[in-house]
Structure formats: C-alpha cells, structure tokens
Amino acid sequence: MSAATEYDVIVIGAGTVGENVADRAAQGGMRTVIVEAELVGGECSYWACIPSKTLLRSAAALRAAQRVGGAREAVTGPLDVAAVLRRRDYMTSDWTDDGQVKWLDGAGIDLVRGWATVSGPREVTVTGPDGATTVLTARHAVAVCTGSAAVLPDIPGLRDSEPWTSRDATSVQRVPVSLAILGGGTVGTEMATAYAGFGTEVHLIARSGLLGGAEPFAGERVTAGLKELGAHVHLGVTTESVERTDDDGFRIRLGDGSVVETDELLVATGRLPRTSGLGLEAFGLEDGGWLTVDDSMRVLDAAGEPVDGGWLYAAGDVNHRALLTHQGKYQARAAGDAIAARAKGREVSLAPWGAFVATADHQAVPQVTFTEPEVASVGLTAAAADKAGYRIRVVDYPIGSVSGAYVLADDYDGMARMVVDEDRGVVLGATFVGQDVGELLHSATIAIVGEVPLQRLWHAVPSYPTVSEVWLRLLETYGRPAE
Numbered sequence: 001m002s003a004a005t006e007y008d009v010i011v012i013g014a015g016t017v018g019e020n021v022a023d024r025a026a027q028g029g030m031r032t033v034i035v036e037a038e039l040v041g042g043e044c045s046y047w048a049c050i051p052s053k054t055l056l057r058s059a060a061a062l063r064a065a066q067r068v069g070g071a072r073e074a075v076t077g078p079l080d081v082a083a084v085l086r087r088r089d090y091m092t093s094d095w096t097d098d099g100q101v102k103w104l105d106g107a108g109i110d111l112v113r114g115w116a117t118v119s120g121p122r123e124v125t126v127t128g129p130d131g132a133t134t135v136l137t138a139r140h141a142v143a144v145c146t147g148s149a150a151v152l153p154d155i156p157g158l159r160d161s162e163p164w165t166s167r168d169a170t171s172v173q174r175v176p177v178s179l180a181i182l183g184g185g186t187v188g189t190e191m192a193t194a195y196a197g198f199g200t201e202v203h204l205i206a207r208s209g210l211l212g213g214a215e216p217f218a219g220e221r222v223t224a225g226l227k228e229l230g231a232h233v234h235l236g237v238t239t240e241s242v243e244r245t246d247d248d249g250f251r252i253r254l255g256d257g258s259v260v261e262t263d264e265l266l267v268a269t270g271r272l273p274r275t276s277g278l279g280l281e282a283f284g285l286e287d288g289g290w291l292t293v294d295d296s297m298r299v300l301d302a303a304g305e306p307v308d309g310g311w312l313y314a315a316g317d318v319n320h321r322a323l324l325t326h327q328g329k330y331q332a333r334a335a336g337d338a339i340a341a342r343a344k345g346r347e348v349s350l351a352p353w354g355a356f357v358a359t360a361d362h363q364a365v366p367q368v369t370f371t372e373p374e375v376a377s378v379g380l381t382a383a384a385a386d387k388a389g390y391r392i393r394v395v396d397y398p399i400g401s402v403s404g405a406y407v408l409a410d411d412y413d414g415m416a417r418m419v420v421d422e423d424r425g426v427v428l429g430a431t432f433v434g435q436d437v438g439e440l441l442h443s444a445t446i447a448i449v450g451e452v453p454l455q456r457l458w459h460a461v462p463s464y465p466t467v468s469e470v471w472l473r474l475l476e477t478y479g480r481p482a483e
C-alpha cells in the first residue's frame with residue numbers, strides 16, 4: 001500500500017467493475033487508488049458468477065453426456081457433490097484475494113483496505129479494519145463502484161428467520177436435503193437448477209412465471225426443465241409468512257393455502273444498491289438509492305445535470321443500468337477512458353457508440369441464464385420492442401431441427417426467436433433456449449450492435465453441422481429480403 005493520499009482518481013469498490021475503471025484510468029496515465037471493504041474481486045469472483053456457474057457446470061456436463069448415445073452408457077455414476085464443492089472452492093481461491101491484489105499491483109493501482117465514504121468534493125475517507133482513518137483526495141474523479149446486495153422483502157417473519165441470500169447459496173459447504181427458493185428470476189432459477197442437480201429437494205416459489213423479463217417461452221421451458229430435474233415449481237403464488245420450525249428448518253405459508261417445509265430458504269428477490277452511508281446525500285443524492293448516470297457514467301442530479309460539476313462517476317450494479325458483470329465492465333471501460341480524457345482536457349462526446357459511452361446498455365444487453373435448459377438473450381423481446389413502438393416481425397425456429405443440434409445431443413429440444421425491425425430490416429432482439437446456447441449469443445449481439453441488414457446476414461454463413469445453423473433457418477423462415 002502506498003502512503004500517498006492525493007491521486008488523480010479514487011475508485012470505491014474493487015469488484016470486477018471498480019477494477020476495470022481503475023485499470024482504464026491507470027492506463028490513461030491517471031494515478032489511481034482503489035478502496036475495498038471486503039475482498040478484491042467483489043461479488044462476481046467469490047459469491048456470484050464464478051461460484052454459481054461452477055456449481056452448475058458439473059451437473060450440466062453430466063446431463064450433456066447422458067444425452068449422447070455411447071457417452072450415456074459410459075456415465076453411470078451420480079454427481080460427486082463433494083468434488084463439485086471442492087472445484088468451487090478452487091475457483092473462488094477459498095475466498096482469498098491474493099491473486100487479485102497481485103493483479104492490482106501489476107496494473108500500477110494502489111489499494112487501500114477499508115470502508116469508504118465520500119466526505120467532501122473529490123474527497124474520500126476510508127476507515128480501515130483497525131479503525132484508523134485515511135483521507136484521500138482526487139484531482140479529477142471519484143468513481144463509486146460499490147455494487148448491490150440482496151433484498152429481503154417485507155414478508156412477515158422473513159427477516160427474523162435469517163434465510164439464505166445468494167452469498168450463502170453460492171458458498172455452501174454442506175448441501176441441504178431440502179431447499180425453498182423465493183423468487184423466480186435469474187438467481188432463483190439458476191440456484192434451483194444447481195441444487196436440484198445436487199439431489200436436494202427444491203421448491204421454487206414465484207409470484208408469477210419464471211424469468212419474467214425474457215420471452216415467455218424461456219420461462220415456460222425452464223419450468224418444464226426444473227420439473228424434469230425433480231424440482232417443485234410453485235408459480236403465481238404469494239408468500240404469506242415464514243417461520244422457523246422446532247428442528248431449525250423453515251415453514252413457508254403460501255397464498256394458495258399450501259405450506260412448504262424445508263431445511264433452508266434462499267431469498268432471491270432482486271438487489272438493492274450499496275450506497276447507504278456513503279455520504280452522497282451531501283451532494284443532493286438519496287442515501288441508499290440507485291445512482292443515475294449519463295452514458296459516460298457521470299452521476300446525475302435530479303435535474304439531470306452532472307453532480308457538482310462532474311467529478312462523481314458510478315459504474316456497475318450501483319447505477320442499475322444492467323446488473324451484469326460484462327455490462328458493468330463495459331461501463332467501466334467507458335468511465336475510465338472518459339475520466340482520463342477529461343483530465344487531459346479532451347472533448348468527451350456523449351453521442352451514441354463513441355469511445356466514452358456505454359450505448360449498448362440501452363438496446364443490446366446480452367445475458368445467459370445457466371438454467372436447465374440454458375437461456376441466452378440479447379436486445380429487445382417481442383413484447384419490449386412492441387411497447388417501444390417498433391414495427392416488428394417475430395421469427396421462431398425449433399433449434400432441435402438443425403443438423404448441428406442432432407449431433408450435439410439426442411432429442412435436442414430448443415427454441416430460437418429473432419425479433420426484426422421491419423422498417424430498418426435489422427435484428428432488434430434474439431433469444432435462444434436449449435443446451436449450450438450461451439455460446440451462440442455473441443453472434444446475435446454482433447448483429448444487433450452492428451445493425452447488420454438482414455440482406456447482408458444471408459452472407460454470414462454458419463458452419464455445418466453446428467447449432468449456429470439456426471441463423472440460416474431463422475433467415476429462411478423470415479424470407480430473403482428483395483434487393
């Protein structure tokens with residue numbers, strides 16, 4: 001750690017996003033310090049993407065082998081859950097951050113450990129683990145990258161019962177015999193898939209269908225997939241109350257009169273911003289609120305103007321634009337570059353698709369949900385495009401009818417949807433549901449971000465026999481546009 005207290009840039013929060021803001025700023029010649037209260041690497045590395053995907057991967061690989069004749073006969077044993085947990089421990093470096101600290105060092109970024117507050121314009125006070133405080137000042141910018149935490153909704157008895165949040169579910173050391181999950185979003189459906197794969201009796205409780213923001217067929221197929229794995233899926237039900245049982249389990253009373261009793265309860269009902277107690281109310285911002293930003297990630301006040309002349313930035317979950325690691329990293333690259341450019345007196349244009357803006361946040365956010373089956377989507381759903389006033393045509397194609405899918409798995413079952421903007425002849429959105437569709441998604445992201453005309457997409461020839469031939473089938477189903 002350096003003894004310096006004056007920097008060009010101070011980044012609060014060393015999650016994936018903060019690390020990337022700091023890296024881009026440092027690469028732009030800015031003297032940069034990052035402040036972290038817990039582990040360098042943040043949620044994604046230790047309690048979110050990496051451990052959750054690792055917990056899911058082994059059972060997905062096993063199911064994939066079981067779907068291929070010849071491999072199926074060779075794979076006869078059950079999942080080795082203890083080995084899965086050991087692999088997860090390895091992937092999280094046993095919740096130590098030495099590797100990431102080394103990376104910061106190599107990138108020329110100073111680290112101060114402790115809890116940061118914004119104590120004045122361009123000033124951050126850090127309270128270290130020993131209670132000592134350090135005051136840091138920034139010549140150019142302070143970037144808030146403090147992420148988000150799990151919401152516990154106001155359900156009688158819920159908070160007092162001390163349920164699991166995603167942190168407990170992803171760092172589990174002893175898999176419970178039974179698990180109820182409240183919330184049918186991404187965390188809920190992924191953890192239901194993971195724990196059902198472990199052999200846990202899973203009850204997934206959702207107040208509507210699953211994966212609400214996605215194309216409806218995605219949630220329907222994931223519901224069917226989870227049931228096939230043996231999970232109980234309770235759809236369209238409210239949760240009336242939660243209490244602990246005498247044997248330290250949970251009793252959950254649902255609105256339809258049924259009662260679910262399980263060893264553990266995971267609450268996966270969304271996120272809230274980690275902005276409480278940061279001192280931002282001194283700048284007219286709501287304590288504990290999401291931070292609204294412009295496309296270069298400068299925090300905006302209620303009037304839509306950069307706060308206090310524009311030295312305060314916010315990237316990642318905390319700005320609520322897209323709660324995804326890759327999108328937060330994209331924002332971080334824009335913010336870090338914009339900070340360095342402004343510091344050098346360069347013009348920073350906020351026009352779409354420039355070097356300093358995160359335009360894709362508005363219309364081309366890709367997301368893969370690693371459920372059974374996998375859901376991969378980017379851009380607008382048909383409903384969202386319709387609502388936004390586009391004149392659209394929706395093209396669906398069953399992925400199982402593509403030769404590549406025949407080869408990939410016996411009885412491959414999947415669905416693809418392409419949403420076309422009829423006025424411009426370009427793709428607005430795409431959704432793929434099925435085994436291993438995540439790797440298909442980037443082709444759709446490129447088509448959408450590049451606004452590639454459908455007529456030209458006919459010349460992007462998918463290799464045979466791969467699942468990407470679904471693109472050809474989607475285009476053929478749409479029909480070749482006239483010259």
Ligand SMILES: Cc1cc2nc3c(=O)[nH]c(=O)nc-3n(C[C@H](O)[C@H](O)[C@H](O)COP(=O)(O)OP(=O)(O)OC[C@H]3O[C@@H](n4cnc5c(N)ncnc54)[C@H](O)[C@@H]3O)c2cc1C
Pocket residue numbers: 012013014015016017018035036037038039040041042043044047048049050052053114115116117145146147148166170187274278315316317318322323324325326327328
């Ligand atoms: C279970 C789960 C699975 C997920 N899976 C995926 C996935 O597969 N793919 C994907 O793209 N996204 C996934 N996400 C979302 C992803 O984890 C987040 O979008 C991402 O971690 C946000 O990064 P961040 O840097 O903004 O915040 P964080 O990673 O939360 O980092 C913020 C950091 O700031 C620190 N901090 C907070 N306040 C202070 C303070 N006052 N002073 C000092 N330090 C502070 C925190 O300790 C933390 O280290 C998942 C989320 C969950 C919950």
Ligand SMILES: NC(=O)c1ccc[n+]([C@@H]2O[C@H](COP(=O)([O-])OP(=O)(O)OC[C@H]3O[C@@H](n4cnc5c(N)ncnc54)[C@H](O)[C@@H]3O)[C@@H](O)[C@H]2O)c1
Pocket residue numbers: 153154182183184185186187188190205206207208211212239268269270271322323324367368369370
């Ligand atoms: N693979 C991935 O990309 C991935 C995986 C996990 C999480 N994430 C990210 O993490 C974020 C958080 O995930 P999440 O699942 O917590 O949030 P979410 O917004 O995806 O889902 C929350 C769900 O909880 C439901 N809900 C809210 N209040 C409820 C209540 N009182 N009772 C019952 N249901 C209730 C909502 O209707 C919604 O379906 C997401 O925004 C997502 O972007 C991404």
